[in-house]
Amino acid sequence: MNGDREILLQVRGLKTYFHTPMGVVKAVDGVSYDLHRGEALAVVGESGSGKTVNALSVMRLVPDPPGKIEEGSVVFDGQDILALPEKTMRRIRGNHIGMIFQDPMTSLNPVFKVGDQIREAIEVHLGLSRREAKERAIELMEMAEIPMARERYGMYPHEFSGGMRQRAMIAMALSCEPKLLIADEPSTALDVTIQAQIMELIGRLRREKNLGVMLITHDLGVVAGVAETVLVMYAGKVVEYAAIDEVYYRSKHPYAWSLMRAVPRLDEKRERLLTIGGSPPSLINLPPGCSFSPRCPFAEDICRREEPPLVEVEKGHLSACHFATDFESRAGEVTGL
Amino acid sequence: MTDRGRPEDRLPGREQPELMGPEIEEFEAELAAVHGRTALWSDVWRRLRHNKMAMAGLVIIILLVLIAILAPWLAPYDYDYQRINDPNVPAELKASYKNHPPSREHWLGTDDLGRDILSRLIYGSRVSVEVGVVAVAISLVIGLFFGALAGYFGGWGDSVIMRSADVFFAFPTVLGAIAIMTLLGPGLRNVFIAIGVLGWATIARIFRGSILSVKENDYVEAARALGASHSRIIWRHIMPNAIQPIIVYATMSVGGAILAEAWLAFLGLGQQLPAPSWGNMLTQYLTYYTTDPWMMFIPGTAIMISVLAFILLGDGLRDALDPRLRGSV
Numbered sequence: 001m002n003g004d005r006e007i008l009l010q011v012r013g014l015k016t017y018f019h020t021p022m023g024v025v026k027a028v029d030g031v032s033y034d035l036h037r038g039e040a041l042a043v044v045g046e047s048g049s050g051k052t053v054n055a056l057s058v059m060r061l062v063p064d065p066p067g068k069i070e071e072g073s074v075v076f077d078g079q080d081i082l083a084l085p086e087k088t089m090r091r092i093r094g095n096h097i098g099m100i101f102q103d104p105m106t107s108l109n110p111v112f113k114v115g116d117q118i119r120e121a122i123e124v125h126l127g128l129s130r131r132e133a134k135e136r137a138i139e140l141m142e143m144a145e146i147p148m149a150r151e152r153y154g155m156y157p158h159e160f161s162g163g164m165r166q167r168a169m170i171a172m173a174l175s176c177e178p179k180l181l182i183a184d185e186p187s188t189a190l191d192v193t194i195q196a197q198i199m200e201l202i203g204r205l206r207r208e209k210n211l212g213v214m215l216i217t218h219d220l221g222v223v224a225g226v227a228e229t230v231l232v233m234y235a236g237k238v239v240e241y242a243a244i245d246e247v248y249y250r251s252k253h254p255y256a257w258s259l260m261r262a263v264p265r266l267d268e269k270r271e272r273l274l275t276i277g278g279s280p281p282s283l284i285n286l287p288p289g290c291s292f293s294p295r296c297p298f299a300e301d302i303c304r305r306e307e308p309p310l311v312e313v314e315k316g317h318l319s320a321c322h323f324a325t326d327f328e329s330r331a332g333e334v335t336g337l
Numbered sequence: 338m339t340d341r342g343r344p345e346d347r348l349p350g351r352e353q354p355e356l357m358g359p360e361i362e363e364f365e366a367e368l369a370a371v372h373g374r375t376a377l378w379s380d381v382w383r384r385l386r387h388n389k390m391a392m393a394g395l396v397i398i399i400l401l402v403l404i405a406i407l408a409p410w411l412a413p414y415d416y417d418y419q420r421i422n423d424p425n426v427p428a429e430l431k432a433s434y435k436n437h438p439p440s441r442e443h444w445l446g447t448d449d450l451g452r453d454i455l456s457r458l459i460y461g462s463r464v465s466v467e468v469g470v471v472a473v474a475i476s477l478v479i480g481l482f483f484g485a486l487a488g489y490f491g492g493w494g495d496s497v498i499m500r501s502a503d504v505f506f507a508f509p510t511v512l513g514a515i516a517i518m519t520l521l522g523p524g525l526r527n528v529f530i531a532i533g534v535l536g537w538a539t540i541a542r543i544f545r546g547s548i549l550s551v552k553e554n555d556y557v558e559a560a561r562a563l564g565a566s567h568s569r570i571i572w573r574h575i576m577p578n579a580i581q582p583i584i585v586y587a588t589m590s591v592g593g594a595i596l597a598e599a600w601l602a603f604l605g606l607g608q609q610l611p612a613p614s615w616g617n618m619l620t621q622y623l624t625y626y627t628t629d630p631w632m633m634f635i636p637g638t639a640i641m642i643s644v645l646a647f648i649l650l651g652d653g654l655r656d657a658l659d660p661r662l663r664g665s666v
Contacts (some may be wrong), residue, residue, distance in 0.1 A: 059562055061558070061561055061562060065492075090564045090565075090566060091564060092564070093561070093562055093563060093564035094562065094563035094564035094565075095564060098562075098563075099559070099562035099563075100559075101555050101558065101559055101562075102555075103555055106554055106555040106556060107555040107556050107558075107559045108556055108559070109556040109560070109574050109577075109578070110556075110578065111577040111578055112577075120573075121563045124563065124564060124565060124569075125564060169559070172559075172563065173562075173563075
């Protein structure tokens, strides 16, 4: 997929483990993917599937100790990020990779004016004068569709609503024209109408600035309009990786398939929402074989014995399931479609 | 605080809104109203102002500082003017100026050498203010530095720093101060150092705890994701949010330092005579507690009022800074 575009971020065999007194938590366990310039990649999974740790690993922000990137390579824009000294890495953060967080209520420092926080980001990286940086900050706030940006420049975070704060965070993350924006559940803490606006804003900025976007979410409805490719994670591993329509309509992995079915839809009448039985496995004590097998309605003996490899089932469609090739027909039988 | 009813929520969303006429005026008025109650510190000040006890403390502290600064102009006599040894005073009157009770000439009476107690009290306030400021500043510099180091970086450095702090907690402050003074010798500067050095442990411990909770905030992570350096994160993002308990504690420990100066003076370790400090005045007047008990109450009351003022202000600050009360007044 995206064969014509330049690769911006290449992650290969990334393993990030947390060493806890209870044992080693394999939060990210051998994850590989590519993100092209201007591509929007959605990383989807439940809480604890490793999607956030994956992003923090790319930023090299995994709390160490207890976390540690054990293996793998992360190449960003031709540079091996994992080999860089911390000082160089600091220049990449904010400058080349911007990040926004889940909760805009807590991501802004309560004691500083919002505008000054955006200005600070500019001053740190671009070395502009205070006045220039201020003007740039106001431009950025306008770009992030904050009305009356000049007036709001001098306001404190508590005077902003949730949506406005997330816009301010986006302005801050994009202040130095990064090539990659990592958005960790950017709309989860917002109400639905604001969610849509924020996603649209991210989509627009991606198109205008040819920005690579990594969108981390557990809400499949949210990514539908924005993402081009989807990386589905389960228990620290990639279970399905394909273009978004492929995952939505021709999923080849029972976990991703169940996730899609669990999304409530307006055009279907359902008495109860569909769920995936059971709960995510403990990352310290993973079940043998396929991690999803205890919850999988299609599981057979082989699933409990052998871990399925991630293979390219069709061109550009990767799935880690023993029955990936004929999964669609199996799924059809179950649902009676 | 809810988000409902904020001006921006009424905006239709993606397109830049075209507000017109009265609507935009109303919007701007609302924005100005929101904008009017800015800032944490004005909030804190507003709450503090309503606290009568704290304001009383603040007024006393301001007076104390003014008295200390203006001592040469306020004091009616030189602090070392000895009326008993004044050749201009008739010999037969000299004896009456020893421990003379308050009179029109000497509002707070005279001491055993016929020195004006009011003047000595006024000059003595300089020592108290200095001890308070300098000793606490020393504690703050050491305590904040090590507290920040321990809280922010954690690990073995944290253990080493906090165990050293425990050592300082292990022996009583006064004993520690005496030990340090014995090493450094008597004198006012060494009092500052002794009290200051002994105070770092509590400040480090409070600041560490405060940082531990503040550094978990998302905005710290966000600053890191923007490529901020450790020192920038600590001093710019964590410090202003972690400093509140330190402000309260430091205010109160100024009172503690004033008290400690009196303590050390009692042992003859502080300000050396004839220069006055409230501590050495108290020590000196205690000698006469059977014959002239009024004398010891003068420096005693001054110490008590000053210490109380700092405690009242500290207490008021704690209430004013408490985030749970924020917005309730």
